[in-house]
Each structure stands twice: as C-alpha cells, then as structure tokens.
Amino acid sequence: MRKFFAAAAMLAVMAGSASAQGGGGGGMQQTPEQIAARMAQQVDAMFKGITITDAIKAKAVDIITKAGADSRAVDRAAADAMDQRKKITDKRNADLAALLSNDGDKKMLADNIAAMPQGRGRPPAGL
Numbered sequence: 001m002r003k004f005f006a007a008a009a010m011l012a013v014m015a016g017s018a019s020a021q022g023g024g025g026g027g028m029q030q031t032p033e034q035i036a037a038r039m040a041q042q043v044d045a046m047f048k049g050i051t052i053t054d055a056i057k058a059k060a061v062d063i064i065t066k067a068g069a070d071s072r073a074v075d076r077a078a079a080d081a082m083d084q085r086k087k088i089t090d091k092r093n094a095d096l097a098a099l100l101s102n103d104g105d106k107k108m109l110a111d112n113i114a115a116m117p118q119g120r121g122r123p124p125a126g127l
Contacts, residue, residue, distance in 0.1 A: 039065050046096065046112050050105045060096055067092035 030038070043060045052060070067088050074084045093113060097106045 035065075036061070039068075045116060046109060048112050049108050050100070050112075052099070056099050059099055063092055063095045063099075 039061045040057070042064055043057055046064075047057070047060065070088045071085050074081050074088070078084065093110070096113075097109055100106050100109060
C-alpha cells in the first residue's frame, strides 16, 4: 500500500511538472536551474527514506544528469538503442548504490527506483 501511494505521489509530481513545462515534449526549453531542480527532485524520490549528506546528493545529481545526457545521445534508430539505454540505466543505478555503505539503504534505493514511473514506454529500470 505504501508503494502505491509513493507511486501515485510521483505521478502527481511528474504531471504537475509536465504541465508547468507546457505539456512536456515540444514545450519550452528548460533553464539550467530548472533542470538542476528536476534532477534534485529525482534524487529525493530515489533516496526517499534514506539519510544522505549534501555531498552524496550532489554526486547523485551528477550521476543522474550524466545518465540522462548519455541516454539522450543514443541514436533512437539504432537496432540496439534499447540495450544501450538499459546499460546506461544499470550503470546509473550501480553508481548510485555505490554512494551508500549500508545494505539496507541500497535495497531501499533499489525499491524506490523500481517503484518510480517509467514513462515514454521505457521498460522498468531492472528489466
């Protein structure tokens, strides 16, 4: 039940964010500050229930930002585009987990990531 509410809350946040951006795809270009705020929100969702320092949060934002850029750089027409994006996502998740020292926190991170909405027809992060 808790996961359901967390997923519903994420959907509500993402829907509000998409409408604030003019409907998502094809909308207005985001400023670097807006992108940083969105990445920080994503880190907060991924690390929900896990206490992290500001330094770890900054590293996590960097990891997510790089993974996003790498994923956008993949040629959509490539036959292995989905596999390339999966490798990027798997590396991102491993890099995020490496920021944590407690196995319980690593499991919570994996659970939080798995519960996040995937959007745009992408497979869940673990598939």
